[in-house]
Amino acid sequence: MSITGNFVDGLAKIKLKHVGVNQTPRLLVIHYSVTDTVAAAVTALDAATLGYHILIEKDGTAFQTRRFTESAAHPGLSNWKSDSGVTLGASVSRGSIGICMMNKGFAFGGSPSAPGKLIYNPNDASMQHWEVYPDKLVASCRRIAQDILATYPVTAVVGHHDVAIMGKFDPGPLFDLKGLDDLTPNPKPLGFRTTVNSPDGTLTVREETNSGSKALKVLHNGDVVHIRSIAYGPKADCIHPSPGSRKRYLTRWASVDIDASNTHAGFVNMKFLASTPLDPGLAAFL
Ligand SMILES: [Zn+2]
Known part of the structure; x- marks a missing residue:
């Protein structure tokens, strides 16, 4: 795949209610949806007027909601390696691309027989069952991330929890963020x-x-x-x-x-x- 006219070739498009503004993408932010399907995610996003650029089903099928040079409302309050000017309402929303994978996170309950892997969540200071990311979903996310890194001046791939630290542990402990960040060709090394x-x-x-x-x-x-x-x-x-x-x-x-x-x-x-x-x-x- 590659990117033509700010859209990944071959992806189906979904229109969300939220409309962004022009941006130059400098950060790629990875999320999980807390929903099982893209249809359910879209309903929740439109109800809150939020949006990601990319939504990926568990089987790897991906959808794009807008050109990458239009901002999306995905990180909320957030900041990352800022040089100056961080305010109470700071957000990396403008200048970032959001990819959201369909995954319930830790919404399984705490029973020992619950599905997923039992892992410590430092933000909630408790053991939680996390849904495993299927290989097809991870591979799809990685392919799209590689296209984005090859096209835009992105200097880091981060999790939502990196830029909104001590909030939702997102995309959680089972996603290999470092593996994606290592693909960044021109990383901004330090804050x-x-x-x-x-x-x-x-x-x-x-x-x-x-x-x-x-x-x-x-x-x-x-x-x-x-x-x-x-x-x-x-x-x-x-x-x-x-x-x-x-x-x-x-x-x-x-x-x-x-x-x-x-x-x-x-x-x-x-x-x-x-x-x-x-x-x-x-x-x-x-
Ligand atoms: Zn998120």
Whole structure:
């Protein structure tokens, strides 16, 4: 397959209610649907006026909903390796392509005899049964991703959970995201670079986005960190004292890489960093 006129050759088209704006795709975001079929996904998407570019059935049959140079409403509140200007309502929606695979995720219940694989979900701090992705579905997603990477200046393939961290664990632990990201020809290697700057000289990297969670490592003033994304959480954790009303809020906590390995090492409180990619008006509240 290849891409002609911003559509993957040979895919059937589906029209969604949501209409986007012009964009240059720089990020590919992978999702699961929580539904079994594309028909059910379309009903849910239209009810909420949301949309992905690509929807893939479990047997690998894929549909395209719009040209890749039109944005789609798929990541919601989100940020990824931003250089500057992250606001309360930041989203990677404009400038990204969304692929959604038909998969129930962990919507199986917790019984030991439930289908799927029993795996720990760090976001919910519990064991959950995750639906296995069939080979045909994975192969179809990979082919389309390769076409997208060959056509657009995409610098990373990420999961929805990477860009909206501490939200839905999406596409979940059974999908090989790294295998897709490794196909990126010109990756943006690291996130926003800054250093530790704390009154007591140290900064603890934590497992979760709160100061009571498990300490993973202690950094010292001057140590370099790279911010991958800033985490979302409940209203009480919002940076801003009066953030308005949303389902989730931008927190003080950032997912960081601490050894330039381009991997999540844990979370740090951005108050103790020399600089952040936050919009200056927002950074003032740290
Ligand atoms: Zn998603």
